[in-house]
Amino acid sequence: MGLKTSFSGVSLPPQKVSNPAIEDAPLPKRVVLPLGQNGNRVCKPVVEVGEQVKTGQLIGQSDDFLVAPVHSSISGTITAIRPWFDLSGNEMLSVIVESDGNDSWLEEIRADEGFSDKEAAQLLTDLKAAGVVEIGPPSMPLHAKFATPEPSKEARFLVGIPQTKPVDTVIINGIDAEPGMAAKGAVLTKYSSEIADGIRILQKLIGSAQIVLAVNSNGSVSSPLSGELAGLSVQVFRGKDKYPLGLNPILIKCVTGREIPLPDGNEQDIGVAVVDAATLVHLVEAVRDLKPQVEKVVSISGAGITAVKNFRVRLGTLVQDLIEQQTGLKGEPVKVIAGGAMTGVALLSTDIPVSKETDALIFQTATEAKSFSPDACINCGLCVRHCPSRLLPNELSKYCEFSMFEEARARFLLHCIECGICAYVCPEKRPMLHLMRYGKRELSLA
Amino acid sequence: MEKAISLDKPMLRVSVAPHIQQKITTSHLMYNTLIALVPALLAGIYFFGFASLKLALICMATAVACEAGMKGVMGRKLTIINGSSLVLGLLFALICSPEVPWWTAVVGTAMAVILGSEIYGGLGNNPFNAVLVGWAVARISFTEQMTTWIMPEPLFGLEAGGYIEYPPLDVIRVDGVETLVDLPWLDLFIGNVPGTIGTVCVAAVLIGGIYLLARRIITWHIPVSFLASAWLFGLIFWLIDPEVYANPTIYLLSGWMVLGAFFLATDKGTVPVTAPGMIIFGIGCGLITMIIRYWGGFVDGVAFAILLMNALTPLLDRVRPRVYGRVKQVA
Numbered sequence: 001m002g003l004k005t006s007f008s009g010v011s012l013p014p015q016k017v018s019n020p021a022i023e024d025a026p027l028p029k030r031v032v033l034p035l036g037q038n039g040n041r042v043c044k045p046v047v048e049v050g051e052q053v054k055t056g057q058l059i060g061q062s063d064d065f066l067v068a069p070v071h072s073s074i075s076g077t078i079t080a081i082r083p084w085f086d087l088s089g090n091e092m093l094s095v096i097v098e099s100d101g102n103d104s105w106l107e108e109i110r111a112d113e114g115f116s117d118k119e120a121a122q123l124l125t126d127l128k129a130a131g132v133v134e135i136g137p138p139s140m141p142l143h144a145k146f147a148t149p150e151p152s153k154e155a156r157f158l159v160g161i162p163q164t165k166p167v168d169t170v171i172i173n174g175i176d177a178e179p180g181m182a183a184k185g186a187v188l189t190k191y192s193s194e195i196a197d198g199i200r201i202l203q204k205l206i207g208s209a210q211i212v213l214a215v216n217s218n219g220s221v222s223s224p225l226s227g228e229l230a231g232l233s234v235q236v237f238r239g240k241d242k243y244p245l246g247l248n249p250i251l252i253k254c255v256t257g258r259e260i261p262l263p264d265g266n267e268q269d270i271g272v273a274v275v276d277a278a279t280l281v282h283l284v285e286a287v288r289d290l291k292p293q294v295e296k297v298v299s300i301s302g303a304g305i306t307a308v309k310n311f312r313v314r315l316g317t318l319v320q321d322l323i324e325q326q327t328g329l330k331g332e333p334v335k336v337i338a339g340g341a342m343t344g345v346a347l348l349s350t351d352i353p354v355s356k357e358t359d360a361l362i363f364q365t366a367t368e369a370k371s372f373s374p375d376a377c378i379n380c381g382l383c384v385r386h387c388p389s390r391l392l393p394n395e396l397s398k399y400c401e402f403s404m405f406e407e408a409r410a411r412f413l414l415h416c417i418e419c420g421i422c423a424y425v426c427p428e429k430r431p432m433l434h435l436m437r438y439g440k441r442e443l444s445l446a
Numbered sequence: 447m448e449k450a451i452s453l454d455k456p457m458l459r460v461s462v463a464p465h466i467q468q469k470i471t472t473s474h475l476m477y478n479t480l481i482a483l484v485p486a487l488l489a490g491i492y493f494f495g496f497a498s499l500k501l502a503l504i505c506m507a508t509a510v511a512c513e514a515g516m517k518g519v520m521g522r523k524l525t526i527i528n529g530s531s532l533v534l535g536l537l538f539a540l541i542c543s544p545e546v547p548w549w550t551a552v553v554g555t556a557m558a559v560i561l562g563s564e565i566y567g568g569l570g571n572n573p574f575n576a577v578l579v580g581w582a583v584a585r586i587s588f589t590e591q592m593t594t595w596i597m598p599e600p601l602f603g604l605e606a607g608g609y610i611e612y613p614p615l616d617v618i619r620v621d622g623v624e625t626l627v628d629l630p631w632l633d634l635f636i637g638n639v640p641g642t643i644g645t646v647c648v649a650a651v652l653i654g655g656i657y658l659l660a661r662r663i664i665t666w667h668i669p670v671s672f673l674a675s676a677w678l679f680g681l682i683f684w685l686i687d688p689e690v691y692a693n694p695t696i697y698l699l700s701g702w703m704v705l706g707a708f709f710l711a712t713d714k715g716t717v718p719v720t721a722p723g724m725i726i727f728g729i730g731c732g733l734i735t736m737i738i739r740y741w742g743g744f745v746d747g748v749a750f751a752i753l754l755m756n757a758l759t760p761l762l763d764r765v766r767p768r769v770y771g772r773v774k775q776v777a
């Protein structure tokens with residue numbers, strides 16, 4: 001299956017990935033588990049300070065459809081429930097668990113009860129209970145993506161999910177979009193049987209929908225995976241090596257030819273659901289083994305680690321603890337980025353925990369860390385040439401810089417997909433993406 | 447409430463995405479343009495002697511000095527290092543006759559920097575091509591000095607091409623098309639004719655232009671549409687009446703056509719940035735150039751064609767493809 005459309009964009013420098021594909025990170029001594037994913041939607045804790053918990057035990061829950069439950073990722077004692085900084089630097093109520101070193105799991109887990117005789121509704125319930133989160137953006141509980149027609153319409157209306165079209169295409173995103181990310185390719189190789197099971201489960205969940213597996217152009221489907229895929233009705237989409245193919249809006253366009261209606265729409269409006277390949281493995285574990293999401297495959301690179309390494313990390317592990325295990329690190333990292341090099345968030349401190357939204361960590365030393373300059377735009381047009389949304393970032397950035405937000409809106413600022421290419425190519429090193437986000441935020445507050 | 451994180455540890459640097467940047471900087475763009483102009487300058491030295499080099503150095507020094515002065519007067523950050531003034535100065539020299547007196551060149555370059563660029567805020571903010579603004583001032587104020595020509599005298603190797611005594615376009619204007627019938631096209635292509643320092647040798651200019659394309663400093667849109675539209679327009683008239691209108695290829699190989707298409711009409715900031723805008727811009731430049739060459743008051747139309755199209759640039763930037771996600775809202 002090939003591209004249904006072409007897009008601008010850039011070729012980013014290629015990256016090396018180290019072997020073995022995925023290692024297990026050592027068990028952390030302490031985890032900090034944030035009780036929510038994005039911003040203000042937070043679970044209520046269902047445990048108390050001093051309580052003993054096992055790995056996989058429920059510690060936070062919410063009635064809100066868009067909040068995934070939270071489970072303990074190690075066994076031990078709850079030492080505190082208090083605010084902690086999350087990825088974006090906001091405070092979020094978090095549960096802190098001190099490990100007892102045994103990692104003893106709840107008995108029900110690893111039941112391997114299979115999924116072949118489960119109905120779609122049961123699958124969804126299991127999925128919701130396991131707290132699996134699709135990384136996005138926007139990140140949201142995976143079950144919300146598949147809550148198609150059946151369960152009451154008003155319920156979805158009330159929780160604010162505009163389900164205007166049933167899902168007819170599911171795209172499994174196996175493309176490592178940005179430098180620093182390698183988890184998806186590794187997952188596709190290492191968990192090939194889970195990926196195949198995941199496709200079977202998706203077929204049960206959404207009936208007749210078409211399933212497309214999108215892979216890197218170079219990361220051809222490994223032989224175990226292609227063996228597993230034989231006989232399944234799944235189409236393989238091979239992308240080209242160009243950023244931002246792996247970002248959902250562009251991927252959807254290239255696979256289906258459809259565009260997400262902006263500024264307010266989302267993928268559900270056009271009947272598409274995108275599932276991250278790594279999330280798909282959690283989905284399988286959730287319904288097959290009743291195992292909640294307590295881990296995340298995180299790619300680590302930078303500061304001397306030239307070949308990206310993938311680790312299976314327990315949720316809530318502090319970045320500091322991960323740094324301490326890294327023997328390949330050269331020099332003190334001055335910047336730590338959660339996410340890819342193009343769209344990731346620079347962390348405020350190394351005391352921030354790995355969460356369900358962290359799929360990569362990049363360490364940068366003083367020489368690697370870039371900065372932006374306050375210089376004026378020279379109208380060279382490089383950003384225009386590369387913008388995948390076909391905007392004029394030069395003009396938009398000037399409107400935002402001089403607080404002309406309504407003019408920026410009229411020139412389609414809200415159609416920017418925040419890929420960061422304009423800032424990557426700008427010869428004057430203007431903070432383009434920042435200006436776009438700033439303008440969008442001002443407009444949303446207006 | 448307890449503080450989430452103690453602040454006594456050394457803090458990390460926090461910045462907005464992206465966390466990597468392409469290596470290309472403004473200086474990279476400018477110095478590559480400078481490199482691309484070297485063959486044209488060398489050709490100028492070869493055909494017209496070291497006076498060409500002297501003129502180029504004078505213009506470049508003037509441009510740098512004027513930029514520094516203006517930046518100082520206006521209290522702005524000095525950006526000499528990015529090389530844009532060097533490019534401006536060199537381009538100005540290349541579109542002058544080797545006979546231009548030094549003071550004319552100095553005045554022209556100074557006008558280019560001050561009136562053409564700095565009073566608008568410098569590089570990228572000027573609406574009109576600064577080099578051409580300076581040239582227009584000089585050409586109109588010092589017509590005689592700017593239009594005195596000398597015969598090419600190759601430093602070594604080639605015989606001096608003594609077939610015509612003024613630049614080919616002047617010959618067509620003054621003596622008619624038939625005078626050029628026997629002019630060897632090779633002389634025209636390698637520059638063995640009278641003319642301005644950097645434009646006579648089309649071969650050298652082309653090498654520079656191809657270098658710019660290969661290094662992706664410019665895109666093909668403007669040069670290709672400029673040259674193609676001029677040639678096709680010329681072809682039509684040549685087919686109608688070859689007695690009056692010369693072969694379109696002669697027009698392409700003479701005057702500033704190629705230098706204009708690759709270097710002047712691709713000047714950053716004064717030309718459109720969208721692909722359709724650039725193509726319309728190029729076509730406009732090509733047609734206006736030919737119209738001026740056929741019927742206008744100036745012999746070579748490139749400068750005024752580009753200046754005219756510069757004025758349309760803000761309008762042409764409105765011609766753009768549909769943006770992502772702009773669909774009728776589902777009701």
Ligand code: SF4
Pocket residue numbers: 386387388389390391393415416417418419420421422423432433436
């Ligand atoms: S304007 Fe937005 S979509 Fe376009 S390149 Fe910049 S960040 Fe990407």
Ligand code: SF4
Pocket residue numbers: 376377378379380381382383384393394397422425426427428429430432
């Ligand atoms: S890349 Fe930078 S300098 Fe060039 S037009 Fe865009 S914003 Fe301006």
